[in-house]
Structures are given as C-alpha cells and as structure tokens.
Amino acid sequence: MPETNADTIYDVAVIGGGPAGYTAAIRGAEYGLKVALIDASPRLGGTCLHVGCIPTKALLFNAEIWDHLKHAEEYGIAGIGTPSLDWSAVLKRKDSIITRHVKGLEFLMKKNKIAVIPGYAKLTGAAKDGVHTVDVTASGASSQVKAKNVILASGSEAKLLPGLKADDRILTNIEILSMTQPPKSLVIIGAGAVGAEFGSIFRSFGTEVTILEFLPRVVPVEDEEISKELTRVFKKRGIDINTGAKVEKVEKTESGVKVTFTDANGKPQVKEAEKVLVAVGRAPLTVNVGVEKTRIELDRGFVKVNEAQETAEPGIFAIGDIVAGLPQLAHVGAMCGMVAVAKIAGRNFRPVRRDRIPGCTYTEPQIGSAGLTEAQAKEKGDEVKVGKFPFAGNSKATIVGSHDGFVKIVSDAKYGEILGVHIIGPQATELIAEAVAVMELEGTVEEMMFTIHAHPTLSEAMLDAYGAVEGMAINA
Ligand SMILES: Cc1cc2nc3c(=O)[nH]c(=O)nc-3n(C[C@H](O)[C@H](O)[C@H](O)COP(=O)(O)OP(=O)(O)OC[C@H]3O[C@@H](n4cnc5c(N)ncnc54)[C@H](O)[C@@H]3O)c2cc1C
Numbered sequence: 001m002p003e004t005n006a007d008t009i010y011d012v013a014v015i016g017g018g019p020a021g022y023t024a025a026i027r028g029a030e031y032g033l034k035v036a037l038i039d040a041s042p043r044l045g046g047t048c049l050h051v052g053c054i055p056t057k058a059l060l061f062n063a064e065i066w067d068h069l070k071h072a073e074e075y076g077i078a079g080i081g082t083p084s085l086d087w088s089a090v091l092k093r094k095d096s097i098i099t100r101h102v103k104g105l106e107f108l109m110k111k112n113k114i115a116v117i118p119g120y121a122k123l124t125g126a127a128k129d130g131v132h133t134v135d136v137t138a139s140g141a142s143s144q145v146k147a148k149n150v151i152l153a154s155g156s157e158a159k160l161l162p163g164l165k166a167d168d169r170i171l172t173n174i175e176i177l178s179m180t181q182p183p184k185s186l187v188i189i190g191a192g193a194v195g196a197e198f199g200s201i202f203r204s205f206g207t208e209v210t211i212l213e214f215l216p217r218v219v220p221v222e223d224e225e226i227s228k229e230l231t232r233v234f235k236k237r238g239i240d241i242n243t244g245a246k247v248e249k250v251e252k253t254e255s256g257v258k259v260t261f262t263d264a265n266g267k268p269q270v271k272e273a274e275k276v277l278v279a280v281g282r283a284p285l286t287v288n289v290g291v292e293k294t295r296i297e298l299d300r301g302f303v304k305v306n307e308a309q310e311t312a313e314p315g316i317f318a319i320g321d322i323v324a325g326l327p328q329l330a331h332v333g334a335m336c337g338m339v340a341v342a343k344i345a346g347r348n349f350r351p352v353r354r355d356r357i358p359g360c361t362y363t364e365p366q367i368g369s370a371g372l373t374e375a376q377a378k379e380k381g382d383e384v385k386v387g388k389f390p391f392a393g394n395s396k397a398t399i400v401g402s403h404d405g406f407v408k409i410v411s412d413a414k415y416g417e418i419l420g421v422h423i424i425g426p427q428a429t430e431l432i433a434e435a436v437a438v439m440e441l442e443g444t445v446e447e448m449m450f451t452i453h454a455h456p457t458l459s460e461a462m463l464d465a466y467g468a469v470e471g472m473a474i475n476a
Contacts, residue, residue, distance in 0.1 A: 010035060011148050018049075021037060022046075029114050031345035033344065051173050054098060064204075071401070117145060121136050122288070132315055155320055169275050185209075185210075190212075199239055212259065222361075256273055257276045286303060303322050307352075332357055358436050366428040368432030372420040385411050387465050395475075402426035407423045418443055431462060434462060449463070
C-alpha cells in the first residue's frame with residue numbers, strides 16, 4: 001500500500017474500479033502520477049468482471065464445449081456415453097475465473113503503488129486552489145480525498161421496464177448469473193448483445209428461448225445483413241425470435257412469468273415461461289454522485305466530454321459507460337481512461353473515434369464489427385463498394401465445423417479505403433482486430449489483397465472478402 005494520509009494530495013482520484021477506472025489508474029501510475037482509486041464495492045472489477053463480460057464469456061465457453069460434445073461422434077470421439085451438465089460446477093468455474101482476476105487486479109494496484117480507497121464517493125464541486133475534494137463514505141464513516149484531477153468512472157446498471165423489480169424470476173444480468181439451474185424456458189426482452197448472448201448460452205443448455213425485440217431486427221446496431229444471418233442461425237438453433245414486438249405487461253404466475261406483447265402485425269400475444277430476462281439497455285450511474293454540485297453537463301444522464309474526456313468542470317474527467325455518445329463497452333471505457341490520464345500527464349494521445357471501435361457479440365455464431373455499416377456509409381454520401389465472402393468457402397471453417405456466416409467489407413469506391421468490416425461466424429470476435437488495425441492505419445482494399453494471410457486460417461476469409469470487393473475472391 002502506498003504511503004497515504006488525510007493530507008495527501010493525489011494527482012488523480014479515480015471514482016470507480018471497473019475496466020474504465022482501473023485502466024486509468026494503472027496507466028496514470030505508469031506515467032508517474034500519484035493515483036487513488038475509490039470503489040464502493042469491496043472487490044475491484046466493476047460490472048465487466050463480476051456480472052458482465054467475463055462471467056458471460058465463461059458461460060459461453062462452457063456452452064461451446066457442450067455443443068461440441070453433442071456432436072462428439074462426428075469428431076471420432078466415441079464411448080463417452082450421454083454427457084450430463086453439472087450446473088454447480090459450471091458456476092464454480094465462472095466464479096473461480098472472477099476471483100482469479102480480482103486477485104490479479106489487487107496485485108496490479110500494489111505493483112503500481114495505487115492507493116485503493118474503499119467507499120462510496122461523491123463530487124463536492126469545483127476545485128479550490130487547484131485541488132478537488134471528493135467525499136467518501138465507508139461503513140458509515142466519512143472521509144475526504146484530495147486530488148488535482150478527478151476521473152469519474154461510476155459505470156452503469158441494467159434498466160428495467162416501468163413497474164418491474166428484479167427477483168428470482170424477473171432477471172437482469174445479475175440474477176441470471178446465479179440461477180441454481182438453467183431454466184426450462186426463458187423469455188428475453190431485448191436483442192442487443194446482452195440479450196442475444198444469454199439467448200445463445202441458454203439455448204445451448206437446452207432452454208426454450210423466446211426473444212422479443214421492439215426494433216425491426218436483432219442486434220440492431222449491426223449491419224443489416226449481420227442481423228439477418230444471426231436471425232437465420234438462431235432460428236435454425238430453435239430460438240423463437242419476435243422482432244417489432246412491443247412488450248405490454250410482465251406478470252408473475254404461480255410457477256413462472258407471463259409476458260404480454262403486441263407483435264409486428266399489431267396482434268396481442270402472450271408468452272409464458274419459467275423466467276424473463278430484461279435486457280433493454282443500461283442506465284449511466286450519474287445520480288447521487290455530486291454531479292449537480294459541478295458544471296458537468298449531462299445528456300439524458302450521460303456525461304458530455306470533449307476529445308480528451310474532460311467534462312465542463314475543469315479538472316474533472318469522465319470515462320466508461322457514463323460517457324455520452326460512445327457505446328457501453330469495456331474496451332471503450334478502458335481507452336477513454338488511457339486518453340484522460342495521458343491528457344492529465346501532458347502526454348500525447350489519440351482521441352477515441354466511434355468508427356474505430358470493435359463491437360463484439362459472443363453468440364454462436366459470433367459477431368465482430370467495426371466502422372461504418374453499408375447503410376451508414378451510403379447515408380454519409382460515400383460511393384461504396386462492398387465485398388462479401390462466406391465461411392462456407394474457407395477450409396479452416398470446415399475443419400472447425402463452422403460454416404455459417406460471412407465476412408463483409410465496406411469500402412470507399414474511389415480510393416479503396418476500408419470503411420467498415422462486418423463478420424459473423426467462427427472466431428469473429430478475434431478476427432475483427434485485424435480490421436480495426438487496418439482502419440486505424442487507413443488501409444485500402446488493394447493493400448489488404450496483397451497482405452499474406454496464413455493457410456489454413458479463418459483469417460483467409462478476410463483476404464477473400466477484400467478480394468471480393470474487386471470481384472476477385474479466390475475461394476468462392
Ligand atoms: C451481461 C453483460 C455482458 C457484457 N459483455 C461485454 C463484453 O463482452 N465486452 C465488452 O466490452 N463489454 C461488455 N459489457 C459491458 C461492460 O461490462 C461495461 O461496458 C463496462 O463494465 C463499463 O465499465 P465502467 O468501468 O465504465 O463501469 P463498471 O464496470 O460498471 O464499473 C463501475 C464501478 O464503479 C463503482 N462505483 C459506482 N459508483 C461509485 C461511487 N459513487 N463511488 C465509488 N465507486 C462507485 C462500482 O462499484 C463499479 O465497481 C457487458 C455488460 C453486461 C451487463
């Protein structure tokens with residue numbers, strides 16, 4: 001633990017120890033700043049580590065293995081009999097992954113001499129003589145932390161529909177992660193990344209899954225063709241998808257829940273299930289953190305910042321899920337944190353660009369996308385050229401038994417600059433990294449058509465998709 005007392009003036013006090021806050025704290029310390037990290041939870045890691053990215057991906061990995069086991073004989077693995085699912089072991093493994101990474105964070109805090117201060121923090125207003133004061137309450141006792149700069153990284157929480165309260169049948173991302181058994185049936189309200197991932201997980205484990213989405217398509221932020229392909233594969237997997245569905249009422253029955261909705265044709269429908277998951281988005285945690293005592297400007301609860309993550313209150317920065325105009329993703333929050341501390345330390349930085357953010361949905365099949373969709377590029381007035389290559393033509397996809405999906409490249413017709421890449425299929429969440437790097441370097445289709453991709457790999461589907469832009473894919 002670094003030397004610290006009530007008179008310590010930190011260079012930076014970070015409020016919130018999720019991926020945005022802890023990344024800012026570590027990078028700040030690496031720059032040589034004196035950093036305090038305040039978190040209301042006794043365990044660092046935030047939503048991402050405890051009830052978000054990490055536990056869901058742990059369950060998705062279990063689901064993937066389970067799906068492979070169902071086809072064991074196809075892979076020449078005989079004699080394993082009928083496999084059974086030990087759900088408590090599944091949960092135990094998930095929890096042990098979380099605990100390991102909480103310990104990892106504790107180690108990193110010590111290594112970087114970051115003062116971790118437990119407690120609930122509130123801003124108190126503008127800086128006095130260049131020093132901000134943050135009120136911290138822990139176990140009923142109050143104290144104050146003083147810092148030249150403050151970074152607010154308080155994160156978000158699941159939104160519920162009006163009148164609903166989460167419990168053991170009406171679930172958010174928190175309750176669903178500690179169910180004692182996978183439910184026999186599950187209605188999911190919302191088909192964004194969170195709803196789609198839980199649908200994919202529990203369908204693999206045999207749950208009867210119904211998805212209700214208000215908008216006309218699932219994963220609505222993705223390219224339209226991606227939504228179509230996910231719908232096709234989800235339906236093939238036996239998931240009941242209802243788009244254009246307006247949920248009217250969620251009621252508890254004797255044994256489960258009853259969801260009343262109006263379907264896309266305006267007809268009233270009722271769906272009963274053991275549980276319902278509400279996955280309709282996340283609200284920023286900017287209430288009750290003292291924002292009103294500052295000049296910080298909010299947009300529907302989200303904090304407005306400039307390209308250095310500075311709020312309208314000098315010396316106060318905002319990062320992560322609370323920031324206006326950016327997607328609520330762990331890697332976005334982390335990068336915002338790195339930008340903020342670079343600015344504080346007087347170092348060079350590159351602002352976070354919305355069109356350079358990988359968006360990943362870890363469903364089966366996976367989705368990885370970055371940059372403009374075809375429709376967005378056309379709306380911008382760009383003359384657009386598109387190339388598409390199906391995984392059915394890729395030899396590694398055959399080897400791993402995963403032929404659904406495709407790679408789609410959106411490029412600028414005049415110069416060949418790559419404007420967007422949209423992948424649905426095996427390892428899409430890994431493959432997208434290449435696309436982000438290429439776009440960051442303003443790479444062109446021609447440059448990528450002559451970039452050697454190893455054989456046999458899934459990344460060859462990228463090479464073929466660049467070729468497809470010029471009508472010259474090799475394997476299709
Ligand atoms: C089910 C699910 C799956 C997800 N999967 C992914 C994924 O695969 N990839 C991805 O990139 N993103 C994913 N996300 C989103 C990701 O979890 C968030 O974008 C990320 O956690 C935001 O980080 P953050 O640091 O801004 O906030 P959080 O992670 O929410 O952390 C905020 C922290 O601040 C603390 N805090 C809040 N208020 C105060 C206060 N006043 N004083 C002190 N401490 C306070 C909290 O205790 C918490 O530790 C997922 C989210 C969910 C719900």
